[in-house]
Amino acid sequence: MDKARIDELIAAAFEVRENAYAPYSEFTVGAALLGMDGRIYAGCNVENGSYGLTSCAERNAVFAAVAEGCRNFAAIALAGGRDFIVPCGACRQILSEFNVNRVILTKRDGSYKVVALKDLLPYPFSL
Ligand SMILES: [Zn+2]
Helix, strand or coil, rough: CHHHHHHHHHHHHHHCCCCEEEECCCCCCEEEEEEEECCEEEEECCCCCCCCEEECCCHHHHHHHHHHHCCCCCEEEEEEECCCCCCCCCHHHHHHHHHCEEEEECCCCCCCEEEEHHHHHCCCCCC
8 A cells, every 4th residue: 555545545534533523522533444446435433422322433434435335445544632543442343344454543743553453453253
């Protein structure tokens, strides 16, 4: 995956982060998923007053892609706070279901690192 594509994915994650609905935690997150079809699918976190109903950016990006007919992905970029953020356990499992093996963690200063999903979730659940 070339640097230009990574930069594009990171920019998309920061852009969609602006739409996050996080009035309770004020912790806004954006996720941009690169489909094997070359399209970028974006998601942001959406909180709810009934906290357990909150849906993460990563999951929302995956669900948006699946709804558009894409189920194969090259990578996902996450844009969050000042430090690197990583997907929560539930999102790691969702990413595993669709073999999103490359996770790009970013910081506001533009730095990033690429980690393998298998390092974040070495023993995923599978049927
Ligand atoms: Zn999550």
